[in-house]
Amino acid sequence: MRVITWLKLGLKDLRAAKGVSLLHGLLVVLLSYAVLATTLLRWELVIIAISCFVFVGPFLATGLYAVSRALERREKPSLSDAIKAWQHASHCLFRFGLLLVFIGCWWVGLSAFLFYFFIDVSIADPMDFLRYVITQQEQLFALWTILGGLYAAVTFAITVVTMPLLADRDVNSWVALQTSIRAVSENPVTMVVWAMVIMALTAISLGTGMLGFLILYPLMGHASWHAYRELVDSSELPTYSA
Numbered sequence: 001m002r003v004i005t006w007l008k009l010g011l012k013d014l015r016a017a018k019g020v021s022l023l024h025g026l027l028v029v030l031l032s033y034a035v036l037a038t039t040l041l042r043w044e045l046v047i048i049a050i051s052c053f054v055f056v057g058p059f060l061a062t063g064l065y066a067v068s069r070a071l072e073r074r075e076k077p078s079l080s081d082a083i084k085a086w087q088h089a090s091h092c093l094f095r096f097g098l099l100l101v102f103i104g105c106w107w108v109g110l111s112a113f114l115f116y117f118f119i120d121v122s123i124a125d126p127m128d129f130l131r132y133v134i135t136q137q138e139q140l141f142a143l144w145t146i147l148g149g150l151y152a153a154v155t156f157a158i159t160v161v162t163m164p165l166l167a168d169r170d171v172n173s174w175v176a177l178q179t180s181i182r183a184v185s186e187n188p189v190t191m192v193v194w195a196m197v198i199m200a201l202t203a204i205s206l207g208t209g210m211l212g213f214l215i216l217y218p219l220m221g222h223a224s225w226h227a228y229r230e231l232v233d234s235s236e237l238p239t240y241s242a
Contacts, residue, residue, distance in 0.1 A: 002230065003194050010068075010223030014215070017067045017077045021218035024060055024082070028217045031057070032210040058159065062086060062167040064221030065228075069168065072229075085167055160184060160191065164228035183231040194227060 014021045063082030070077040161180035165171065171179075184191045201220055205212030 001193070002190050002227075003197055006194070006223040006226045006230070007197070007219070009226040010219050010221070013064075013068045013071050013222040013225075014218050016071055020067055020077060020079050020082055021064065021222070022214060023079070024064055024221065025214040025217045027060055028057065028213045029210050032205075032213060036210070058163050059086065061163055061221045061224070062088070064218055065164045065167045065225045068222050068225035088167065160194070160224070161228050161232055164225050165232060165234065168228070169234050179232055187231060 062085040066081045066085035067077040070081050158177050158180055161183045162173070162176040165176045165179055166173065198220060201212075201216045205216050
């Protein structure tokens with residue numbers, strides 16, 4: 001299966017560049033703890049915390065794409081490759097990052113609107129929300145779950161190829177977004193499986209108290225690079241010179 005091949009290639013890259021790859025994972029673990037602490041201490045800042053995570057997460061992944069690209073070229077990857085990729089990402093991903101932040105804020109805002117105006121339950125902190133999720137039996141929650149699934153599907157479709165393409169080629173966000181959507185539409189079954197794998201690895205990371213991100217985040221990043229290389233023919237697109 002193609003997804004298994006991507007994961008195997010991603011694991012190979014992770015082993016070949018352990019230091020740089022694990023640094024990315026460590027940064028995401030620390031960022032996850034920062035988001036969690038902010039949410040627990042100041043529930044009203046959840047939108048800002050999630051927005052930062054949504055923006056920084058894809059930004060950091062560009063370093064992993066640079067590492068995989070260097071290994072693909074039979075070069076020895078280093079931290080400087082990741083830093084150069086981050087510098088490039090600071091301008092080529094800015095607009096797209098803002099789009100992700102907007103989508104994230106929209107979803108959190110819609111959720112807050114639904115829960116505030118249509119649910120007769122006091123939700124003052126994350127524990128109140130968790131208790132409601134576990135005990136509720138209302139139709140509104142089913143609607144919220146469906147909308148969440150649609151939100152996740154759309155976000156996945158516009159990002160799965162966009163991020164590595166922007167890091168690899170000198171194209172604008174609109175071209176990268178169209179390319180990502182086309183790749184998903186042309187490979188629906190494979191991409192659904194890939195999305196489920198990403199969700200499962202993310203769930204495992206959350207279930208281990210965020211520590212799973214140390215290894216699984218770079219694994220997903222490297223595997224995403226190989227997914228992009230297989231799904232997109234970028235030979236005719238202008239190359240980004242690192």
